């Protein structure tokens with residue numbers, strides 16, 4: 552039974568046996584025209600007419616309000632993330648809905664989760680299967696395996712713009728595809744800011760998620776790649792990924808570099824600036840060190856072709872670039888570098904390991920499918 556008013560949206564659970572086009576009593580109670588598919592749906596009253604003691608209503612099914620599991624922000628738990636229940640996402644006309652199978656974590660998301668409003672469905676990286684195509688006719692069809700980048704990724708379902716998804720080639724494991732979006736796109740787009748063929752590219756935080764993709768893509772682009780790590784054990788695998796030199800901090804970098812992909816910030820950024828060749832540039836991707844960088848007075852002054860330092864945060868229309876990265880995976884040119892894999896029930900453990908610098912690459916979590 553529902554209490555209704557003209558123009559009111561009926562949120563919450565509608566039980567089996569309520570009506571799509573039905574009648575209400577003078578007290579607003581829905582009568583007859585049983586419609587079993589309405590269980591858990593939201594309906595909107597779009598027409599109402601009175602005749603005698605009853606009122607005729609036409610109700611339009613608006614959106615499913617079935618709930619689902621998701622990783623949500625909770626400032627009161629360790630790591631500020633936990634599994635919870637939320638309403639399924641409501642797709643805009645330019646969005647597909649995915650049944651999410653795998654997600655991946657990124658340092659910034661886990662480090663700053665507690666800054667977001669409690670209850671927010673967190674995360675950006677997902678891979679899954681399209682269960683609802685976009686109403687505007689764009690994007691992949693139902694049943695397509697895709698990787699996606701967008702808000703609200705860490706959930707059993709995700710609504711995401713068709714411009715921010717890419718089909719996963721059959722050769723690519725869906726879990727590997729989930730590792731790619733944020734870290735891979737960041738590496739690709741920052742490296743594309745200048746020509747790197749035959750140039751010297753320094754990647755700081757090279758053992759991490761962005762770093763491992765940047766090392767591989769810079770090598771693929773024909774650069775001489777210098778991978779900077781925090782400690783010797785973190786060198787593992789970087790030469791195999793294409794690094795020509797692996798250095799701890801900046802020790803041993805004795806010639807100028809043309810491009811710096813900087814994931815670390817802090818004092819190392821100020822020191823790295825001194826290594827820039829005339830006309831060289833720093834792409835300031837992140838600040839994993841959490842420490843301030845101090846530039847001595849006039850240390851940014853330079854006579855000759857300008858040295859630059861740029862922010863990075865360009866997440867527009869990522870679909871085509873995501874497709875490029877997945878094609879590299881399919882061709883064996885890019886390794887997904889999944890260093891931690893487990894159930895999303897273990898999100899707190901995975902997030903802490905990432906923050907503690909115990910994951911050399913990406914953490915991918917498997918999403919428990921919804922039971923329907």
Ligand SMILES: NC(=O)c1ccc[n+]([C@@H]2O[C@H](COP(=O)([O-])OP(=O)(O)OC[C@H]3O[C@@H](n4cnc5c(N)ncnc54)[C@H](OP(=O)(O)O)[C@@H]3O)[C@@H](O)[C@H]2O)c1
Nearest residue numbers: 658659756758759760761780781785814837838839840908
């Ligand atoms: N701008 C954007 O759009 C964007 C996108 C993605 C990421 N980010 C940011 O970029 C950074 C890297 O992200 P990620 O996902 O690659 O993180 P990640 O996987 O955790 O890797 C971070 C790396 O930073 C290094 N590191 C941490 N603290 C350090 C310190 N005090 N000194 C030297 N190195 C240190 C670690 O080195 P070792 O492994 O050698 O210990 C680790 O390899 C983060 O700050 C993240 O928030 C920004």
